[in-house]
Amino acid sequence: MTDLGAMYIGAGLAAIGIGLAALGVGNVFGSFLEGALRNPSAADGQQGRLFIGFAASELLGLIAFVVAILILFVVK
């Protein structure tokens, strides 16, 4: 296998993490909606926590993206 081929495979493997972060973000919003539909009057007070959870799980996907970009464009 050439180095270039290995690089592309590595970047593709790093992209798996982005899909897993998508599961996490979906879980955050899905659980919020589930709780919000059960008790809509309490939902507005929890929006800050919703976005904190979103930010925390999204960050890991973004880091996976950074790794893919580093492999593609920075590693020589």
Place this chain on the structure above:
Amino acid sequence: MAGDINPMEQFEVGKLINFQLFGHDVSFTNSALFMVVVFALLALFMAGGLKRQLIPGRWQVAAEGAVSFIDSMVNVSIGKGGKKFAPYIFSLFFFILFANLVGVLPLAIVPGLHTFAVTSHITVTAVLAFFSFAIVLVVGFWKHGFKFFSLFVPHGAPMVLLPVIVPVELISFLVRPFSLGLRLFVAMTAGHILLEVFGSFVVQGLNAGGPLGWLVSLLSFLMIVGVSALELLVCAIQAYVFALLTSLYLHDAVHLH
């Protein structure tokens, strides 16, 4: 591979006016130009809303809504003693929001005009994040002195676990400025790369011609429209998250838990 179109080209910083100061390169770049544009838009928005009419017009209602939005976020997140940080959170939120929105303006339709997303560079977002972190440190040590270190010791943690918990808390505290800056920078960069890649599909599909090429172009164009709408949402969410996390960190500094 996106063919001839390099998706990273849009992030290049170019000199507009060459300028040297004591042997350092302090040229006026396109990044600086768009920061000035963002500042001018923000100043215009606030100046138009500060007329203090008894019966507010639409513009004043918009500006008051912006101020009260930040005010309520600061009240909820920082709580008592958070009022004096509201101007900083306000500047942070609206600078990031306006920079993000100016960055996705489709002005590249006009040849030669090309918007530059200021927040898609880690040099900019890291400075904002380090500012937030520095304010947290200064406020924390100013108010609590060395008691500020009790931030790393959670209430009610058993003594046996402390050698594990304290280093973990310390690392999670020290990582904050990096995660804060990295999140905004990567979210904006990723969105712009995505748009550029679909844009290159449109061009290449039209170049290839034939029904299949046109179909690819059409589908990619529809995708660009959808992704642009998503980008607008991401712009607002990232600005909100940055301001929210900064105010939460300030809550730690002011109240120590």
